[in-house]
Amino acid sequence: MFERSRKGEHALLLQPHAGGPPDEGALEEFTDLARSAGATIAATLTARIDRPNPALLIGSGKLDEVKVACDATGADLVLVNHALTPGQERNLEKALERRVVDRTGLILDIFSQRAHSAEGKLQVELAQLKHMATRLVRGWTHLERQRGGSIGLRGPGETQLETDRRLLQKRVDILQKRLEKVEVQRTQMRRARVRSELPRIALVGYTNAGKSTLFNALTGADAFAADQLFATLDPTVRRVALPGGNIVLADTVGFVRDLPHELVAAFRSTLSEAREADLLLHVIDASDPLRDERIAQVDGVLAEIGAGELPQLLVYNKIDRIDNALARHDAEAGRERVWTSARDGLGLDLLRGALAARLGLRHVRGDIRLPPDAGRLRARLHALGAVLGESHDEHGWQLQVDLAATDAQRLFEQDGGEPLRSLLLETVAAPT
Numbered sequence: 001m002f003e004r005s006r007k008g009e010h011a012l013l014l015q016p017h018a019g020g021p022p023d024e025g026a027l028e029e030f031t032d033l034a035r036s037a038g039a040t041i042a043a044t045l046t047a048r049i050d051r052p053n054p055a056l057l058i059g060s061g062k063l064d065e066v067k068v069a070c071d072a073t074g075a076d077l078v079l080v081n082h083a084l085t086p087g088q089e090r091n092l093e094k095a096l097e098r099r100v101v102d103r104t105g106l107i108l109d110i111f112s113q114r115a116h117s118a119e120g121k122l123q124v125e126l127a128q129l130k131h132m133a134t135r136l137v138r139g140w141t142h143l144e145r146q147r148g149g150s151i152g153l154r155g156p157g158e159t160q161l162e163t164d165r166r167l168l169q170k171r172v173d174i175l176q177k178r179l180e181k182v183e184v185q186r187t188q189m190r191r192a193r194v195r196s197e198l199p200r201i202a203l204v205g206y207t208n209a210g211k212s213t214l215f216n217a218l219t220g221a222d223a224f225a226a227d228q229l230f231a232t233l234d235p236t237v238r239r240v241a242l243p244g245g246n247i248v249l250a251d252t253v254g255f256v257r258d259l260p261h262e263l264v265a266a267f268r269s270t271l272s273e274a275r276e277a278d279l280l281l282h283v284i285d286a287s288d289p290l291r292d293e294r295i296a297q298v299d300g301v302l303a304e305i306g307a308g309e310l311p312q313l314l315v316y317n318k319i320d321r322i323d324n325a326l327a328r329h330d331a332e333a334g335r336e337r338v339w340t341s342a343r344d345g346l347g348l349d350l351l352r353g354a355l356a357a358r359l360g361l362r363h364v365r366g367d368i369r370l371p372p373d374a375g376r377l378r379a380r381l382h383a384l385g386a387v388l389g390e391s392h393d394e395h396g397w398q399l400q401v402d403l404a405a406t407d408a409q410r411l412f413e414q415d416g417g418e419p420l421r422s423l424l425l426e427t428v429a430a431p432t
Contacts, residue, residue, distance in 0.1 A: 011039040012075035014066060015046045016057065016082045022046040025290045029256065030081040030103070032208075037110045042073035056095070057088045067096055079106055086135045103258065104131060119182045126175040133168055198239070198406060199247045199359045202274040204302065205283035206294040207254025210317040214283055214342035215251040218352075243356045245363075245404030250277070255301045275307040279358060282312045286339065287321035313338065313358055315351060320344050329354055364408045364423040370397045377417055 011034055015027045027044065034041060047062045056063060057080070066078065077099050078092070084102035092100040101109070108131060111124045203211045219238040236251045252274050274280060282298065284291050295314075302308045313336050319325035320341040327347030330337040331354070338354050340347030370378055378397055381387050386403030401423070411417035 009039050009077065010042050010073075010075050011077040011079050012042050012066065012070050012073065013044045014058070014078060014080045015044065016049045016080070017046060018049055022048075025293070026081065026257065030079070033103075033106055033110065033256075034079055037106055037113070039077065039079065042075040043069050045069060053088075055088065055091050057082065057084060057092070063092075063095055070096060070098060077101065089135060107256070119179070122175055122179050122182065126172065126179065129168055129172050129175070133165065133172075199245075199279070200250070200277045201240075201247050201279050201281055201355065202250045202252055202277035203281045203283055204252055204274050204298060204307075205254060205315075206285065206288075206298055207256050209254065209283045209285045209288075209294075210342050211254060211283045212251055214281075214315065214317060214340070215249065217342045217345060217348055219249060242352050242359075245356075245359075245406045247355065247359065249281075250274075255298050257297045274302065274310075275305055277307075277310060279355070280307065280310050280312045281315055281355075283315045283317050285318050286316035286325070287318050291316075311358075313354060315340055317342055319346060363402060364405050364420070365402045366400075366423050368399050368401060368419040368423065369395070370399060370419055372396045374419070377411065377419070380411060 013027075013030060013034060015022055015030060017023060017026075027046070031041060031044070045062075045066060047058045049058060053059055058066070069075070070078065075098070078096055078101070080092075080100065080102045082102060083104055084092070084100070089100050089102060108124070108128050112128065115121045115124045203215055205211050215236065215238075218240050238249055240247050240249045280302070282295070284295060288294060299308065302310070316337055316339045318341060319327065319339050320343060325339065327341070327350055328339050329347075329350045330339075336354065336358070338347060338351045340351055342348070372395075374396065378399070381399065381401060381403070384403055384407055386401045386407070387399055388402055389400035391398045408417070408420050408423060412420045
């Protein structure tokens with residue numbers, strides 16, 4: 001039996017396709033995935049598959065070609081841009097005498113490198129274990145040995161494979177319980193944001209479209225952003241000030257074509273930031289020649305997680321890569337679009353205005369009188385920068401105020417803001 005090597009970063013890429021020419025976009029994306037995982041590309045081969053071989057996926061002739069290419073280039077790893085069954089992966093490894101990793105395994109490897117939060121690490125490990133559970137009967141000869149039959153080892157005769165499966169299931173159960181606790185905490189935090197009545201916006205889009213760069217530009221945060229696939233996995237949430245009020249903005253994991261279902265399931269809490277948002281900011285790489293295809297693929301994943309019916313505002317990012325492109329806001333019939341460059345700060349004011357208008361953010365303006373014992377409310381209004389003018393006499397304060405209706409409503413409900421009642425009944429649209 002083939003004893004599986006632990007090393008292998010010099011990779012041969014295998015791109016299966018069914019009929020017609022291979023999809024260059026799919027191969028380019030798979031190459032980016034491999035590089036994101038830290039692999040060095042030794043060679044690339046395509047394989048037309050009209051009828052997948054149940055044992056190997058590819059035919060025997062292509063298998064020989066792959067082995068020759070591996071020997072010629074020194075590749076010690078074969079990456080297959082297709083989902084492999086456990087049997088296919090085992091048979092390919094035995095025939096090629098090299099590690100074989102399919103698309104799902106590759107994405108899981110990238111996720112394991114990029115997850116930094118405790119929740120993200122738990123989610124990745126859970127997905128990896130579930131993926132591994134079907135692949136324990138691969139190329140390790142020790143998995144076929146029986147316990148029992150030797151002095152000191154006599155017993156029920158449980159195979160090593162059964163032992164490994166039992167231990168793996170135990171670890172899966174532990175991870176699921178931990179994630180349930182984390183999900184309760186995240187739900188409580190989300191409920192607190194709902195109680196604050198701040199509109200919730202989620203950034204979604206194809207991976208490497210510039211979501212984290214846009215998030216940093218809008219919030220002033222320092223979320224990790226890089227020109228690579230799945231640069232960030234862990235959700236980040238920040239408050240953003242817009243004309244007319246504040247919002248809560250969440251950065252989420254990027255999508256790719258054929259995102260493995262086990263990853264969608266594992267990252268359900270992360271993706272729930274998108275599912276429970278009031279509005280989705282769908283970020284698109286405007287310079288990508290396949291951008292329309294990418295939009296359709298993201299819409300497909302959103303439908304899969306239950307967010308397909310949420311309203312969207314399309315953000316065509318990276319216009320700095322397009323000759324003579326200008327920041328603009330297209331609000332005609334159909335899907336509303338804003339063209340920006342998050343890197344250069346182009347079009348961000350247009351985006352903020354579009355968000356404020358789309359969310360219907362409103363201001364309250366006018367004069368209010370505060371009694372002498374309303375010092376706390378007066379201090380809160382000053383802290384919000386809502387006081388335009390002020391005078392004082394023996395009866396209290398006379399204030400000219402201009403503040404977001406959401407802030408006024410919160411002060412009215414939580415901080416003795418009864419003097420704001422009349423203004424809340426006469427809200428006016430915020431400027432855009």
